[in-house]
Amino acid sequence: MQDKLKELKSYLSEVYDLNNISALLNWDQNTFMPKGGATARGRQLGLMEKIAHEKKTDREIGRLLDELASYEKSLPVDSQDAAVIRVARRQYEKAVQVPASFMAEMVSHLTDTYQVWVEARSANDFTKVQSYLEKTLDYSRQYAEYFPHEHIADPLIDDSDEGMTxxxxxxxxxxxxxxxxxxxxxxxxxxxxxxxxxxxxxxxxxxxxxxxxxxxxxxxxxxxxxxxxxxxxxxxxxxxxxxxxxxxxxxxxxxxxxxxxxxxxxxxxxxxxxxxxxxxxxxxxxxxxxxxxxxxxxxxxxxxxxxxxxxxxxxxxxxxxxxxxxxxxxxxxxxxxxxxxxxxxxxxxxxxxxxxxxxxxxxxxxxxxxxxxxxxxxxxxxxxxxxxxxxxxxxxxxxxxxxxxxxxxxxxxxxxxxxxxxxxxxxxxxxxxxxxxxxxxxxxxxxxxxxxxxxxxxxxxxxxxxxxxxxxxxxxxxxxxxxxxxxxxxxxxxxxxxxxx
Missing domain, CATH: 1.10.1370.30 (Neurolysin; domain 3)
Structure with a gap:
């Protein structure tokens, strides 16, 4: 079981690093990046999201989580290993509901939208970004529909505040x-x-x-x-x-x-x-x-x-x-x-x-x-x-x-x-x-x-x-x-x- 847990943590560590690379690209976009880099940054972030999503939905993670289920139950509830398995399972079960291609497409769109928003706000003109926001709304609804829910906002809320509806x-x-x-x-x-x-x-x-x-x-x-x-x-x-x-x-x-x-x-x-x-x-x-x-x-x-x-x-x-x-x-x-x-x-x-x-x-x-x-x-x-x-x-x-x-x-x-x-x-x-x-x-x-x-x-x-x-x-x-x-x-x-x- 320790070997399987070590293997799981190796997968999770790669997902962790990929997400942090995306965070670094986002930080640069919001601080020092010239506006001419926006289109390429959108492609880069979309690619990173696609790779990260494929990694965190890898079937090997699902297999390891299944094999570790009984081991998790044997651990103290407040142990670190039990928590790693629990949180990884929650994230995996949510991630596998959404296609990697959809996530990459949505992230690329949102990156483009951010740059248009900066220009729209500076120009005091909502119409510049209106069509982008309409597309964001479509993406948001599509994302929510990948999950069972009482209200269409619940899956979106649950991503940030687990258990809230x-x-x-x-x-x-x-x-x-x-x-x-x-x-x-x-x-x-x-x-x-x-x-x-x-x-x-x-x-x-x-x-x-x-x-x-x-x-x-x-x-x-x-x-x-x-x-x-x-x-x-x-x-x-x-x-x-x-x-x-x-x-x-x-x-x-x-x-x-x-x-x-x-x-x-x-x-x-x-x-x-x-x-x-x-x-x-x-x-x-x-x-x-x-x-x-x-x-x-x-x-x-x-x-x-x-x-x-x-x-x-x-x-x-x-x-x-x-x-x-x-x-x-x-x-x-x-x-x-x-x-x-x-x-x-x-x-x-x-x-x-x-x-x-x-x-x-x-x-x-x-x-x-x-x-x-x-x-x-x-x-x-x-x-x-x-x-x-x-x-x-x-x-x-x-x-x-x-x-x-x-x-x-x-x-x-x-x-x-x-x-x-x-x-x-x-x-x-x-x-x-x-x-x-x-x-x-x-x-x-x-x-x-x-x-x-x-x-x-x-x-x-x-x-x-x-x-x-x-x-x-x-x-x-x-x-x-x-x-x-x-x-x-x-x-x-x-x-x-x-x-x-």
Missing amino acids: VEVLRPLFSDLRKQLVPLVKAIAEQDPVDDSCLKKHFPEQEQWKFGLDVIRQLGYDFDRGRLDKTHHPFMTKFSLGDVRITTRVKENNMTEALFSSIHETGHALYEQGISMNFEGTPLAQGASSGVHESQSRLWENIVGRSYGFWKHFYPKLQATFPEQFRRVSLDTFYRAINKVEPSLIRTDADELTYNLHVMIRFDLELDLLEGRLAVKDLPEAWRERYKSDIGVFDPKDADGVLQDVHWYFGNIGGAFQGYTLGNILSAQFYDAALRAKPNIPNQIQDGEFGVLHGWLKENLYQYGSQYTAADIVKRATGSDLTVKPYLAYLQEKFGKLYSLK
Whole structure:
């Protein structure tokens, strides 16, 4: 059995490396590649997807999994070998449902679509990419049809958040919306917070240096990573020893680069914290999209926008930008970075309204997949939902339906639910960390993040995908997924900020 397991791991290691080669090509496309390389890059990524898909659906993997079934049952449930077999079986059984030729064709199309999206967004013209998006919708539906499902979005959701379905998510999001809307409304009735201190001129070089210092102090390992610029910030991994992040810089708003860098650092800390024993196996990745997003939101919002965090870092920020912040108090700055205000851009949204952005996209995805909304009508449907749900809209496509890269670089469906699940779980994980280590807030105030980072590594990061998302949440926090810590966190923080009863 050990020989068979070793043979299985050899196949899995090749799949792992092929996927990471594709990730490297994607990273290059999103950072340094000249636009003239787009067509060839599409062919290259399509070829890589075809080779990887053929490898991970090799009949030898199926044979080995069958022969290892009894051995798996004899192993402790929480053993690494049992987890490797379990996760490999899940991935294999899903992969064999989809032809390699289809995957290669779809990936090549999505690569082309990304380049067209960059141009369409720059030109503020949705029609440039409309036909590409229509084809993406067709591919997304075709992909879903390869799997049994109750709702056409379920297979797409399951790829990112195993076990989650439309039936589970719709009521969860509905309940959350009911709790958030009154809080947002109560704040909207007050005088707006003055955040003009954030909208002065901040030279890129100084922003970059300050951001590097912050994420290094949080624990990002630059011996196993790097920070670069891109159109849409992201984290990617080529191995557990090479976890990279990107950001974008606006010289008229210093929060853009800083908080997107902290956000992506949260993702990277998770990946860098996975046990090195998992390298080359399907366990060397996060448990789910929602669990992954919980770490970016935990570090960006719960830590990075906390008063204690800035009690430590604000003097350093003032020293970096003396002209901009010399006469701005910490309290004024803290209120500014936590301002609640309806906005057009998801990535710029505050903690309270952010989930409304996600829910709009989730609902529109379902409408598209169900055939109740045509792609050509998407820009107008987008504006109508923003008017009704958030109270703002912009006739420009660039700040509307073109603002997110997701639909132009991946399937339609299965991505956005992870953001709200991540928000919910961020507070649940942090609440568990505080119960175990009550002094964490004081340590954050002193600029010490090792205890929180250590608790997360011990209870979450090291396990990668050894456990399902549901299992790791239960193991780390002692309970199933719950919105209570998240709502309590929001009510306490913003209740104080806005003097709400």
